[in-house]
Amino acid sequence: MTSARDPDLSTVNPHRVDAPPIDGARVDAARVDGSRIDGACVDAVRVDESRVDGARVEGSRIDGACVGAVRVDESRVDGARVDGSRVDGSRVDGACVDAVRVDTPPIDGVCVDAVRVDGPRIDGVDVELVNVDAVDVEVADGDSGGVDCCGGEPAAVVLARWVAGLDFTLLPNTVVEAAREHLIDAVGCAVAGIGRGAAEPALTVARGLGGPPEARLFSGARVGAVAAAFGNAVAVHALDFDDTHAGGLVHASAVTVPVALAVGEQTGARGSEMITALVAGLEVVCRLGASAPHGFHARGLHATSMCGVVGAAVTAGKLIGLDETRLAHAIGIAASGASGLLEFLHSPASTKQLHPGTAAANGILAARLAAAGATGPAGALDGEYGLFRTMTTREPDRDLLLGELGERWETTRIGIKPYPACQLTHASIDAAGEFTGSTPSALIVTLHPDAVPIVGGLEKRRPRSAYQARFSVYWCVAAMVVDGRVDLDTFEDLDRPEILDLAARTTVRAGAADVVAADAPGIVEGDGRTARVERPTGGRARTKAAANLGPGAEAVFAAVDPVSLLDAIEGCLS
Known part of the structure; x- marks a missing residue:
């Protein structure tokens, strides 16, 4: 047994408090968010649901003296000197605690190493291995890793590993065919949008950005891949005719197809490589949206661009050959720049049309930054200050986000729109x-x-x-x-x-x-x-695309790689 060591309470370490903050030592009879905090030597306490008596918490009792910087969120407790913890539904950080995993209650003990608790009481100090079901969770480099809500690895790490290992040979035929149909549908929507002048502001800017002649706008101008993806993504979404994943309410192809074509042309990708990267991006966009249904929209945020920038980063990262570590960084960088306001709903503004463009461009930038050595937080999706908690104020559904990767294919669940309307x-x-x-x-x-x-x-x-x-x-x-x-x-x-x-x-x-x-x-x-x-009927991809593409449709349908497809699209617009 190791001896307890009291945290130094002479220095106040304030934490964010939902109701009024309580800072300072020796707080007596404070009440926050309906919870009572009674006790001495408490520094910077946040309590949402739990009762904390000094260093004693109901649910899993803690009898320890001089607890500093306590934070409780239903069952969340953060104490002093934490080397990183992982918690199912809550975070537990106590003094001198290293690698703790707790399924339900908060546990604040000192000198506890590698403890997993399912709901028991931990009383006292000098605790080592109490009621252990499993020793779990190692966090390297002093980074908590943005522990997700369900006790597994950070979502960015899981997704990056899956994307890095994805190969065309692993894709079922139904998924490959679905990806091709969404590719065709997206370029058909873009041709229709360009033909009606709906994307001209974005195309004008993309041409002006110029850059090395890495890729083409659908209209034929050669520009940098970032500029090409920006202009083409706006064209895909310009008429709101592009596909939608009902579960996530995201326009999945608008933010991934232009990236797959631009970066695919830049890198000389084969058709199979383009499809694999496209599927990776589609899966990520749809899973992000579906794991918090209506969560972004309820907060006035456009789910397509909030989730789409991550899908774009995955698509680009796959095509430029990022390994799983750099893919995780690309996801973290992309999520940190997620944006898109729904205020356009109350005005005739055209900002919604622009959102897929900025998501596509920023996704490519995130992948390139990761390739150049920039890093992103592992918890950018499901960490304490990650995409979901900050932008939706809710936890993502881990099963919908990460469950059955490579088995349940959301790409096959994306619907083709029969009407150019929401x-x-x-x-x-x-x-x-x-x-x-x-x-x-x-x-x-x-x-x-x-x-x-x-x-x-x-x-x-x-x-x-x-x-x-x-x-x-x-x-x-x-x-x-x-x-x-x-x-x-x-x-x-x-x-x-x-x-x-x-x-x-x-x-x-x-x-x-x-x-x-x-x-x-x-x-x-x-x-x-x-x-x-009972539900929307949906449309037929090739019938719709043929109408949008006109006489050049067959050449688009027959294209097998980014270059031939872009040639065919250019032919439809000439």
Whole structure:
């Protein structure tokens, strides 16, 4: 047994406190967030749920004197002199504690080495190996590694290892075919967007950035790979016609396909290498979004760009040959620069179209920085100040994020859009088709609660731009009833009285939240009739791409590598 050593309380080490901070020694009868903290010699205490009596915590009792810098978050306790700990659902850092893993309660002891506890009491000091189920967790170089919420390795490390080991021969045929279809769909959307001038500001900037002639814009200009990916990603997303993963509500291909093509052309990648890197990026983007469903959107953040920058970094990193260590750094760098605000929902601004472009460009930069020796935090995704806790205020679902890598393929679950409008309108558009040819006196549209603020606000009855109309369930449903279709031409004339009149007579209400918003049923009622579809029907990739690509479609379908595909795309636009 080793002897206890009291932390030095003469120096205050304040921690962030949700309610008022309590700093200083010998705090008596303090109350924070509904929890009582009674005891002496407590320095900088944060308590969310637990009761701490000095150095005594209910749940797993701690009877130790002079505990400094205590922090409790449900069951989180951080003490002095911590060499790094790993906790299931909580972090436990006590004085002189090295490599502790705890499944439920906080445990603050001194001189404890390699302890795992499932819920028992630890009383006193001089504890070594108490109720040990397993010795776990080593953290090197004094970095806690940004311990994730579920007690495993940091998510960035797990993802990087999987990506580094991914090989084309490991991809099932269904995954390869799905990746190719999303590749074709994305470039078709880009050609349509460029043809309608929707991406011109970004393409102008990309041409102006220039750089070494590493890659091509879809329109043919040779620029640096970063500039090419930026301009092309905006083109893919410019009409909001690109694919969507319902579980994560992310536009997965917009942030990965342009990177795969730009870096693939730069590096002379074979078709199989391009597809492998693309699948890696698609999987990461979709898993990040799905592991916190609606988490980013609820905080006013665009999940496509928040998660997409990491997927872009993975795609680029795979193509330039980063090993798992540098891939983990690339993920950390990329996540640290994640961005994208949803304020465009309340204005006719074009910022949403730009988000995939900045994500793609920053993802390539992150991979290049990692290759050059820059480092990123291992906990950038699921650490205390990582992407999820800071941007969604929730923990990611570890199973959805990391479970069954290489077995459960999210690439096959990405949906092809049949309508160039927000995915959250699609089921309602499908249902509204049953009213085509009629003139209902009024309509009631039932939406998933998460969808209402995005596409169902009252201000959306009268969109002020084509992009706002794409995010108006009123406009989209009315257009389907009046025209029997919702296509690119639907958003050209926003002053059509017959659509505006029906939109004004349409009411939106919130329905059940049994599934994620993008998979919710479409329910439209009018004049005593109810039309219902259980989920959006989706589209057919090649049929849609052929319409968007025009006469050059077959050359795009036949392309087998980045260079031949870019040649074919350029032909569609010439």
